Amino acid sequence: MRPVRHGLCQVADKKGSGEVRVALVGCPNVGKTSLFNALTGSKQYVANWPGVTVEKKEGVFLHKGFRISVIDLPGTYALDYNSLDEKITRDYILSGEPDLIVLVGDSVNPEQSLYLLLEIVEMEKKVILALTAYDEAKKMGIKIDKYELQKHLGVPVVLVSSITGEGLEELKDLIVDYSARKGVLHKVHLDYGEAMEKRIREVLNNLTDLPIGAPPRYFAMKYLSGDTQFYQEALKSGLPELSEEERIAFKISLSKKKRELIENVIKEAYQSSEEKVLSLSEAIDHVLTHKFLSFPLFFAFMYLVFKFTFETAQVFSDLLDLAFTNLGNLLVERLGENAISSFMADGLISGVGSVLTFVPNIFFLFLAMGFLEESGYLPRAAFVMDRIMEKFKLSGRSFMSLLLGFGCNVSSVMSTRVIDDPKERLVTILISPFMSCSARLPVYLLILRIFFPHASAALLFSLYTLSILITLLSSSFINWLFYRGRSSPLIIELPRYRFPTFRNLYLYTWNRGKHFLKKAGTIILLASIAIWFLTYFPGNGNVEESFSASIGKALTWIFKPFDYSWKITLSLFYGAVAKEVIVSSITMLYNFDEVELETARSVLGLEMDPVKAFTFLVFVMAYIPCIATVATIYSETNSLKWTLFSVLYSFGIAYSLSLLVYKIGGLVVRS
Amino acid sequence: MKLFQVTPGVRVKVLRMDLPGDVQNKLVGMGLIPGAIVEVVKIAPLGDPIVFSLNGRNITLRKKEAEGIEVEPVDEVMPLYLAMFEDGEYEVVEMFEGKRFLEKVKKLGIFSGERLTVKNGTLYLKGRPILLGKGEALKILVRGVKG
Ligand SMILES: Nc1nc2c(ncn2[C@@H]2O[C@H](COP(=O)(O)OP(=O)(O)OP(=O)(O)O)[C@@H](O)[C@H]2O)c(=O)[nH]1
Ligand SMILES: [Mg+2]
Numbered sequence: 001m002r003p004v005r006h007g008l009c010q011v012a013d014k015k016g017s018g019e020v021r022v023a024l025v026g027c028p029n030v031g032k033t034s035l036f037n038a039l040t041g042s043k044q045y046v047a048n049w050p051g052v053t054v055e056k057k058e059g060v061f062l063h064k065g066f067r068i069s070v071i072d073l074p075g076t077y078a079l080d081y082n083s084l085d086e087k088i089t090r091d092y093i094l095s096g097e098p099d100l101i102v103l104v105g106d107s108v109n110p111e112q113s114l115y116l117l118l119e120i121v122e123m124e125k126k127v128i129l130a131l132t133a134y135d136e137a138k139k140m141g142i143k144i145d146k147y148e149l150q151k152h153l154g155v156p157v158v159l160v161s162s163i164t165g166e167g168l169e170e171l172k173d174l175i176v177d178y179s180a181r182k183g184v185l186h187k188v189h190l191d192y193g194e195a196m197e198k199r200i201r202e203v204l205n206n207l208t209d210l211p212i213g214a215p216p217r218y219f220a221m222k223y224l225s226g227d228t229q230f231y232q233e234a235l236k237s238g239l240p241e242l243s244e245e246e247r248i249a250f251k252i253s254l255s256k257k258k259r260e261l262i263e264n265v266i267k268e269a270y271q272s273s274e275e276k277v278l279s280l281s282e283a284i285d286h287v288l289t290h291k292f293l294s295f296p297l298f299f300a301f302m303y304l305v306f307k308f309t310f311e312t313a314q315v316f317s318d319l320l321d322l323a324f325t326n327l328g329n330l331l332v333e334r335l336g337e338n339a340i341s342s343f344m345a346d347g348l349i350s351g352v353g354s355v356l357t358f359v360p361n362i363f364f365l366f367l368a369m370g371f372l373e374e375s376g377y378l379p380r381a382a383f384v385m386d387r388i389m390e391k392f393k394l395s396g397r398s399f400m401s402l403l404l405g406f407g408c409n410v411s412s413v414m415s416t417r418v419i420d421d422p423k424e425r426l427v428t429i430l431i432s433p434f435m436s437c438s439a440r441l442p443v444y445l446l447i448l449r450i451f452f453p454h455a456s457a458a459l460l461f462s463l464y465t466l467s468i469l470i471t472l473l474s475s476s477f478i479n480w481l482f483y484r485g486r487s488s489p490l491i492i493e494l495p496r497y498r499f500p501t502f503r504n505l506y507l508y509t510w511n512r513g514k515h516f517l518k519k520a521g522t523i524i525l526l527a528s529i530a531i532w533f534l535t536y537f538p539g540n541g542n543v544e545e546s547f548s549a550s551i552g553k554a555l556t557w558i559f560k561p562f563d564y565s566w567k568i569t570l571s572l573f574y575g576a577v578a579k580e581v582i583v584s585s586i587t588m589l590y591n592f593d594e595v596e597l598e599t600a601r602s603v604l605g606l607e608m609d610p611v612k613a614f615t616f617l618v619f620v621m622a623y624i625p626c627i628a629t630v631a632t633i634y635s636e637t638n639s640l641k642w643t644l645f646s647v648l649y650s651f652g653i654a655y656s657l658s659l660l661v662y663k664i665g666g667l668v669v670r671s
Numbered sequence: 672m673k674l675f676q677v678t679p680g681v682r683v684k685v686l687r688m689d690l691p692g693d694v695q696n697k698l699v700g701m702g703l704i705p706g707a708i709v710e711v712v713k714i715a716p717l718g719d720p721i722v723f724s725l726n727g728r729n730i731t732l733r734k735k736e737a738e739g740i741e742v743e744p745v746d747e748v749m750p751l752y753l754a755m756f757e758d759g760e761y762e763v764v765e766m767f768e769g770k771r772f773l774e775k776v777k778k779l780g781i782f783s784g785e786r787l788t789v790k791n792g793t794l795y796l797k798g799r800p801i802l803l804g805k806g807e808a809l810k811i812l813v814r815g816v817k818g
Contacts, residue, residue, distance in 0.1 A: 078700030111726040291716045387717035494729040
C-alpha cells in the first residue's frame, strides 16, 4: 500500500484570531500529561502506568502573541467506539472543537502511535506528530529520521522530550504556524487495494446525504467495519445490513493494511543498533516478576514504604510537635487563661496543629507512593497479583486502583474509570474505602504511641493487613450478594521501567501533600473551630458542661457494647467529616499536648485499656468513608443507592469487626 | 496450537482469534490481529496471567483469553513440547544438558538428527510410541521436516 498525495494546500496569509485550541491525543502512558505540563507549566498528575489521566484537563500557554489552549485527554490505543475513553476522545476530535491535534507518540515504540495517527488522518483532521520521550530513544541508540516520517505520513513531525525540554520550542512554533495555515499539509489518502477500495466506493455512491460529523470516506470505512456508532447511523440512513463476518473481516483488513504501511515507514525512518542485549528493563523485570522472588519482594517493598513513613518521618514529626506545643504554651503565658487564649491554643493550635504534626509522615508516604508509581512497578505488581485477585473476583487492574488507596481513597475511586468491566469497576469503588488511606495514619500513630509505645510498628502493620483483608473479602461478599459473575480480563501494557526523576517525585509528593495541607487549612480548621466552640460553651471551658458533652452523651448508646466514653464516641462522630478530625477532637476534648505522652496516657488511660484502644483503631480503619470519598463515590457511580450502601456497609463491617476484636482481645488479656 | 500453550521465548504468528467481542476489540485495537507476530515473554509466578510482546510492547493477558487465540510457530526450530501440538515429521536438532536426562533419551534411542513423528498428540520414534514429560520435551529442540 502506498500513500497517495492530494496536493499541497495553500498557506494562508490570514492572521490567526490569536486563539488556538490544541488537543493532545495518544496511547496510554506515552507522556501526554508530561508534555501538557511542559507546555503549559501545569502540575498535573503524571505516573508510569497506563490510565493515569481520567478526565479532560485544560491549560494555556502564550506563544508569539497567540493564546494556545491545550487539552489533555485520557489515553487510548485506538479510536473505535468501544470503551469510554475511546468514545470521549473520538467525539472530541470529531466535534471540530480543537483547531489542531497533537498526536503524542512514543519515540521508542512508535507502531501503535502511528496507527492512531493514521486514524486521525482518516478523520481528515489537522494533526502534528510529536514523538516524545526522545531522550530515551537517544539513550537506546535509536536514530529517527523525522523528514522520512513526514514524507510518508504527510504530517509535520517533531521529536520532543518533556524531561529535557528538547524540541518544545519547535513544537510551539509548529503549533502556531500550522494552525494558521488553511487546510492540512498534504492530504494523505491510504490506498487499501482494489477490492477494498471498490467496496468503499460503492458505499460512497449509495450515500444519499452526507453523514454528519464525519468525513464520507471515514464514515464508509467505519460502516463497513461495523463500528458501534457509525454502523447504526448508516443503517438509519438507509445503507444495507452487513453480515458479522464481513464486518469483522473488513475491520481486520483495514487494520492489517495500516500496520503494513506503518511497518514500512518505520523501516525507512528508524535505525537502531541491532544487537539485542538483555536490556536493563528486562533484567529488572526478571527479578521483580520472578517465580519465587516476586512475592517476598513485593512484601519487602511494602514493609519498607511503611517503615519509611513510620520511622524515618517520625523524627520530623516530633520536631513539629514540640514546636506546636511550645507555641500553644507561649500563647497561654502571654494572654493568660481566657476564652481567647483557649481558642487559639486549644482550638486552633491543638486542633489543626495536632493534625499538622503528621505532615512529615504523610509526605514521606506520598514520596514512597510516587516512587512506586513512577518507576513502573505498579503494573508489574498487578501482573504478579492477578491470580490472587481473581480468587476475590477482581483483577490485577483493580489491584492497582486499590493500592493507590493507601494514599487517598478519592484517587483510587477516580482511577477505577479505566476498568473496562462495569461490574468490576463498581465493586472496586465500593471496597476501596477500606484501604487504609493516609488520613487515618495520624489517628493510628497518636493512639499507638500512647498505648503501645513498644509494639506500635507491629500493630500498625497488622492494621494495614487487616484493611487489605477486609477489602478483598468485601469484594467476594459483594460479588456473592449481587453478581456471582466472572472477573474481567487483564489486558495491561507494561511500561518501561523508569528511574523517577527528582522533579517528578517532587511534583508528585507536593501535589498530593498539598491536598493534605489544604484540607488542614479548610475542613480541619473549620471543624476545629466548630469543635472548640461546642466544647468551650456554654460551660466556659468546663468540658463536662459543654454542648459537646450533651451530643456525646446522647450518642454513647451506639457504642454500648464497647463501653466507649462520650468523648471517644464524639470523636468518631466528628471524624465522619475527615478522619484527621478524630485527632483534633481527641486532643481538644482531653486537652493534652501530644508531646506529653505521659499526660496523654494518664488521661486517656482512665477510660481506655490497650484492648479498647486497639478496638477503636480497628473501628477507625473501617468505618464510613470521609465526606470527600462519599461524594466521589456518588459522582462516579451516579447512584444514591450504591453510595448509601457503601456508607452503611462499611459502618456495619467496622462495628462487627471491632466488636469481634474487642471480645477476643478481652479474652486474651483476661486469661 | 493456542497462545496459552506456547512456552516463553518462542515466537508465534497469530492465525485466528475467537474471543468475546469486547476483549477481541480491545486486542485488535492494540494490534493483535491475524498475521501479527508475538512472543510469550513471561508467565506469572502463579501460572497465570502471561505477558506477550507485540512490536516491542509487553502486554498482559490471562490464560483464559489466550485460549481463544490460535497461533503457529514462526521459527523452524522449536522445543519438542510445542511440536507435539502439530502432527508431522520432526528432526532432532539439539538437546540440552542434564546428565540423567541425556542418559534417558539415549536409552530411548533419541539422538541429534533422529526423525520423530507426532500423530494425534503422541510421539513416535521409528513407529514406537514414546512418553516424555513436559520438562523433558522442553529440553529437546526439533525442526519440522517438510513432506
Ligand atoms: N524519559 C522520559 N520520560 C517521559 C517523558 N514523557 C513522559 N515520561 C514518563 O512517562 C510516564 C508516563 O507519562 P504521563 O505523562 O503520565 O503519560 P500519559 O500519556 O499522560 O498517560 P495516561 O494519562 O495514563 O494516558 C511517566 O513516568 C513520565 O515520567 C519524556 O519525554 N522522557
Ligand atoms: Mg495523562
